[in-house]
Amino acid sequence: MKVEIYVKPECKNNKKQIEMLKEKGHDVTVKNIFEQAWTAEKLIPFFQNLSFDKWHNPYAPRIKSGDVDPASLTQENIFEEMISDNYLIRRPLLKAADRYDCGFDSELAQELVENSDVAEVLVCHQKNNVCE
Numbered sequence: 134m135k136v137e138i139y140v141k142p143e144c145k146n147n148k149k150q151i152e153m154l155k156e157k158g159h160d161v162t163v164k165n166i167f168e169q170a171w172t173a174e175k176l177i178p179f180f181q182n183l184s185f186d187k188w189h190n191p192y193a194p195r196i197k198s199g200d201v202d203p204a205s206l207t208q209e210n211i212f213e214e215m216i217s218d219n220y221l222i223r224r225p226l227l228k229a230a231d232r233y234d235c236g237f238d239s240e241l242a243q244e245l246v247e248n249s250d251v252a253e254v255l256v257c258h259q260k261n262n263v264c265e
Contacts, residue, residue: 134159136245139226140165147225150237151244152261159229167219173212178233182240185211197220217263 136159140147154161169175182197186203188211194200195218206214215221227241228236234241 134229134245135162136229137162137164139164139168139169140224144224145152145239148244150225157246159245166222166224169219171216171222173209173216176212176215176222179228180223181234182234183223183236187236188223189221190223191244193218195221197243 136154136163138147138151140151140163140194141209142163142165150212151161173189189196189203189206192202193201196203198201201214201218203211211221223235225235225237225242227239227245229241229245236242
């Protein structure tokens with residue numbers, strides 16, 4: 134199956150996730166999440182299966198520093214924040230056929246890597262407060 138995955142290229146987990154998809158025989162197109170011209174309309178499909186409190190990346194520097202409080206964001210302004218700071222977008226974003234999802238713990242990811250243990254690639258491994 135053709136799979137598009139939007140990642141932070143230097144993220145160790147994203148690299149492992151890409152390899153897991155390839156090992157399952159998928160035709161994977163890797164896209165840099167920071168090089169996309171995001172709009173709310175482009176982002177919305179990826180988050181439709183998630184509860185609102187899981188739309189953001191909890192490891193984003195502005196969240197960790199307290200500059201952004203996800204609990205204070207509305208559905209409208211969370212997209213504004215994500216568009217202005219792509220680190221706030223939860224990763225990876227996945228598109229396969231006509232399905233969109235977010236996170237490697239998502240239903241779509243689980244189907245794509247069936248019978249694989251993804252626990253290790255869900256935890257952000259940080260060094261000096263930077264997600265690797």
